[in-house]
Amino acid sequence: MAQVLLQAHHRLLELLRHQYPTTSSPQAAALAASVVLVVLVLVRRLAATPSTTTAREQLLSRLPSPPSRLPVIGHLHLVGSLPHVSLRDLAAKHGRRGLMLLRLGAVPTVIISSPSAAQAVLRTHDHVFASRPYSAIADIIFYGSSDIVFSPYGEYWRQLRKIATTHLLTNKKVRSYRHAREQETMLLVTKVREAAMAHTSVDLTELLNEFSNDVFCHAVSGKIFKEEGRNRLLRELGEINSALLGGFNVEDYFPVLAKLDIVKRILCAKAQDVNKRWDELLNKLIHAHESRLVSERDGEESDFIDVLLSVQQEYNLTRDSIKAQLVIMLEAGTDTSFIVLEYVMVELMRNPRVLAKLQSEVRTAIPKGKEIVTEDDLSGLTYLKAVIKETLRLHASAPLLVPHLSTADCDIDGYTIPSGTRVLINIWALARDPNYWESPEEFMPERFMEGGSAAHMDFKGNDFSYLPFGSGRRMCPGINFAMGMIEGMVTNLVYHFNWELAPELADKGIDMTESFGVTLHRNEKLLLVPVVPH
Numbered sequence: 001m002a003q004v005l006l007q008a009h010h011r012l013l014e015l016l017r018h019q020y021p022t023t024s025s026p027q028a029a030a031l032a033a034s035v036v037l038v039v040l041v042l043v044r045r046l047a048a049t050p051s052t053t054t055a056r057e058q059l060l061s062r063l064p065s066p067p068s069r070l071p072v073i074g075h076l077h078l079v080g081s082l083p084h085v086s087l088r089d090l091a092a093k094h095g096r097r098g099l100m101l102l103r104l105g106a107v108p109t110v111i112i113s114s115p116s117a118a119q120a121v122l123r124t125h126d127h128v129f130a131s132r133p134y135s136a137i138a139d140i141i142f143y144g145s146s147d148i149v150f151s152p153y154g155e156y157w158r159q160l161r162k163i164a165t166t167h168l169l170t171n172k173k174v175r176s177y178r179h180a181r182e183q184e185t186m187l188l189v190t191k192v193r194e195a196a197m198a199h200t201s202v203d204l205t206e207l208l209n210e211f212s213n214d215v216f217c218h219a220v221s222g223k224i225f226k227e228e229g230r231n232r233l234l235r236e237l238g239e240i241n242s243a244l245l246g247g248f249n250v251e252d253y254f255p256v257l258a259k260l261d262i263v264k265r266i267l268c269a270k271a272q273d274v275n276k277r278w279d280e281l282l283n284k285l286i287h288a289h290e291s292r293l294v295s296e297r298d299g300e301e302s303d304f305i306d307v308l309l310s311v312q313q314e315y316n317l318t319r320d321s322i323k324a325q326l327v328i329m330l331e332a333g334t335d336t337s338f339i340v341l342e343y344v345m346v347e348l349m350r351n352p353r354v355l356a357k358l359q360s361e362v363r364t365a366i367p368k369g370k371e372i373v374t375e376d377d378l379s380g381l382t383y384l385k386a387v388i389k390e391t392l393r394l395h396a397s398a399p400l401l402v403p404h405l406s407t408a409d410c411d412i413d414g415y416t417i418p419s420g421t422r423v424l425i426n427i428w429a430l431a432r433d434p435n436y437w438e439s440p441e442e443f444m445p446e447r448f449m450e451g452g453s454a455a456h457m458d459f460k461g462n463d464f465s466y467l468p469f470g471s472g473r474r475m476c477p478g479i480n481f482a483m484g485m486i487e488g489m490v491t492n493l494v495y496h497f498n499w500e501l502a503p504e505l506a507d508k509g510i511d512m513t514e515s516f517g518v519t520l521h522r523n524e525k526l527l528l529v530p531v532v533p534h
């Protein structure tokens, strides 16, 4: 027993160090891990009444699960720094029919790893699995989880979803932000052209991140988004949110800790702090919108703040709820779109044949000499669409989707998943499964072209081995917004420039090491030399 507790302590220590890398000395971290372990063991002892073998426990115990479970931390020690990879390997060994149960700390979590199990969860029983587990951090950052992504399934969420799909992210609205997208595209192309003239490299990671951030800031808060460096501040705050939401949060796996006020105060202090900073900034932005006269709008398209204020009464939205939607829209859209953009360029650089073919398509279809390629020029670019689809297959920004939660007992293929179980759908594993994909590790856009093995597939949630945006009620409502941005930017990058690896990367190639947070992203910067073609 002492040996297993020691192992649990060691793993807890690693996890705490990961969560609080800069704030704790080794001694303080070891002490914190010991305190957490003692508290958890005590709480477990106190809670170990006959009710622990409830009907729910009995159902859980029938689900396929790895045998090596430690006290307190459960299977957490089996999950490495790239959870989607560990989960795929564990499921191959211990899963049955695409289902596997892991005890992540105190939280039973079902991992879905086959298209048929994904279909059962996201389509057949979608209504049962459409809720979200509680997250102490999300609760602070999103004003009591009152945002569309983390709010539990129910009437309130339905209203938010309606606002998103009928007011904020309709095709018409997405088209109306076109001017903002093209303006930001122009800024980026100009910067790259300057570098090309000077024969220097560009940090494309940074440029694309900035582009994506600015397009969203513009959509959310209109023309004033750059005043007083607000776009930079919004980006900084967004990055802090991502780090907090994506880190290993002890309180998510040991919810009992989040209930202890003193522990909550310590663990959630950073989230409180960033929420305060968001609140100040959003109050200013909302106030500026409220006090702006119609005559000052100068024909400008209404932004997310205008839209939310205009439907406030109709949907009975509180001020906090409006702020929660603004924070989540920036969070949900910016990072995901930037990651896809960067990976498209990474894959094009790693596959010169594909880059050449894409350039040929783009430069044949679009007349020479355009200052900027607009969204009108994109129809008919079938290889471009195939390149983006293939990038989304290999590099889903959210490899485990956002966690789902069951709200009733539900039978799937002979197993019963009890109510209140957290469910992760490993779409990364589904999209690389050799049972469903030919040469799954290869970047082959042709598979999505006419005559290819995946020609009929789209990302609209109908093909359960290919779900980069999820499927069902909780599916991403921002696909059109994202596609408008990604297609436009990639086309401009390959239309205007030829690309070479920067000298720093020329010898060693592009490092594909990734980190997992809320989203999955590369660690190293993409440094490239742009060349203006003759």
Ligand code: HEM
Pocket (backbone or CB within 6 Å): 148, 149, 150, 161, 164, 169, 329, 332, 333, 334, 336, 337, 340, 396, 397, 398, 401, 402, 403, 468, 469, 470, 471, 473, 474, 475, 476, 477, 478, 479, 481, 482
């Ligand atoms: C390439 C870019 C994007 C990718 C890959 C992506 C992917 C996803 C995924 C996987 C989910 C979770 C689905 C689930 O839990 O089952 C999601 C949810 C969501 N996405 Fe996106 N997304 C992208 C862009 C956007 C954009 C541009 C917006 C908004 C402007 C957006 C807004 C949302 C919202 C609001 C949700 C939560 C829906 C809900 O819980 O009801 N996303 N997205």
